[in-house]
Amino acid sequence: MIKLLKNLINAESTPKKGELDAAKTISDFFKKAEIDVNLDSWDQNRANILAHIKSNAKKPALLFLCHLDVVEPGQAQWKFPPFQATEQNGKIYGRGAVDMKAGTAAAAHAIVQIKKSNIPLEGDIFFLATAGEESDSCGIKRFMENHKNIPNLAVVIVPEPTDFEVVTAHGGAFWLEVTTTGKAAHGSTPHLGINAISSAKMILDELENFKSKYLTKGCSLSVNTITGGNTINIVPDSCTIGIDIRTTIDQSHNQIIDNLQQLLNKIKKQNPDFNAEIKVTRDVPALQTDNQSQAVKQFLSTVGAGEPIAVSYCTDGAFVTSLKAPVIIFGPGNPQLCHQTDEYVEIKDCEKAVEHYKNIIMKFLT
Template sequence: MNRDSLKKEAIEVLQKMIKFKTVNEPGDEKPLAEYIKDLLEEIGLKVKLDDLGNNRANVIGRLKGTGEREALLFNGHLDTVPPGDIQWKYAPYSGDVVDGKIYGRGSADMKGGLAAMLIALKLINDSGLKLKGDFIYSATAGEETDSIGAIKFVKDGGLDGVGAIIIGEPSSNGVNIAEKGAFWVKISTYGKTAHGAFPDEGINAVVHMNAFLSELISYKFKYEENELVGQPTMNISTISGGIKTNVVPDKCTITIDMRTVPGMDHYEIVRDFEKIINKLSNEIKDFKADIKVLNNRAAVETKSTDPFVKLAVDTIKQEFNKEVKPQGVNFYTDASVFLPAKNIPCIFYGPGDANMAHQPNECITIDSLIESVHFYYKMIENYLVK
């Protein structure tokens, strides 16, 4: 395939992927998974469509090698966030090509990566190169919320025999090797309702939440600063309490978004919060509160000294004459499911800028898409052939 043909096919595949509306929630990833399944089968892979119900699915393809080496896994997610309420310059599901850019929801996050991986795989298969290990392509559902697809993939043994992972998240064609974790909790305080004219007959849950927040403000995480992702953060995101101005509120709820760094124990945070609740229960009459975990994503990291990371950096140097330094990101990916299940070297590399993700007028450049195809091709060759 010459460069013009490669470019044309990569653009067409990405445009078709963008036109599948896979907004999570609800997801509706199955039609896109079926489209990818057909492409993988045309290339010659053994393919499984894993139906998750409710019009959702994973698709997994495998190209067999000789078994001399462990498998290489390429992973990406099928779902996107909604386009939002702000008017787009180009329709969010058009895949319009304008001034060397492809526009559309999911173009960067991360259907561009999925498309580039597919084209690279086709090039590898057409080349006739003999793979010394299996190549696995997995496109999973639900990464933007609960990673339902990645969890099912791991549960089904998808990581068995895998020696390295590339996740095609947007990285501006650089190498990311670490990501912050996400730990979201809901905390509720409970009181007793009463008429607003007789507040002493009630127990005000909002006032009790104020007491909890006053303690929380001075809370300090236990952690070691990570040179790639820095320090943990906490955002008190929402608060809800009371039903009417003339009623004493009997419940108040907050949600908290904490972004953690590698090495932190999320349930140590829960235990610390429980200590605050117990302290207030002893100090304040009728104080009651509880904690519910909403999202628990571990912070993960592959060391920069790992041979697979070095292979990626060296490949970029050799093929594009660029020096790159591995970086970390503040958001989470399906790596937060994969790496706690099996400690495998993992990098994130893909077309597009992560700052375009979830934004109106999301787009990637055609140049970054083609560069990603080339990188993926060379990584398959360098890891599974040479």
């Protein structure tokens, strides 16, 4: 288990490097256990991996849904090298240790141990690890597009870090880029140009009230990036602001676009030189699983957890609701360590996760 986790951390799977090395690491692990595995790669270094253990199919199948990619380590100084897994004081350090290579390795280990036990299964096991979960969700979208005949599922398990709390609902993510265009001019004659940064400021001023006026309770809005201008002595002719909106299950993403476009039209009417366009860069719906479903109750009983909780972050689980199976997020590690410098997971939690996932498989498939 720990060896696989270390190998996954060492297989740098940032947006620049891609997921192919990490996918090969898991593929080799499953192949050694004689488990059917399919590695789907594209664009040189992007990859999904799907492993499958067949059964007599008397019961619905289980799907473990993981992701291979990690975020960049950032500019802060790490005590431990982010892509050289380090074991110290019962912890494994490295980028992706908690988000979510620990859960991925634990699920893979549990599946291999079940396979080696030769216990007869009455339902299939699927293990899917995807590309791009941290960015554009390209991997899960590609999988859903290419796999139209997925069998009936009892439950989808997402081994993200939850500190072993059972999560059945999460927020949506709606990322927008609004680009203003103007007219370049020499810095000494700004009156001859149209300043795109000034146009962007008009939007920022209006966004102060956008959340309270248009978003449902529980949603958030944050302007997190702004880029504009090429050099200090040229009036900028372009400026882009990046908006991160987190949504609840009852907030329509299309309605957000409509309301934002109305806001831009209002500014344009008052300022004829104003021009702006909206681009959606990420669109992940919110997730809500029925806590009263039999699958959720069985899951809670199996892992010995209390009431399910909801979280603000989002997962690839939001893209598989069309499969009509309950989606449950449950895994090792402290979620507050996600994307942090010197990210780590405790070894005892990794081992505990393996046992939990084996028990879940036994509960649902035997």
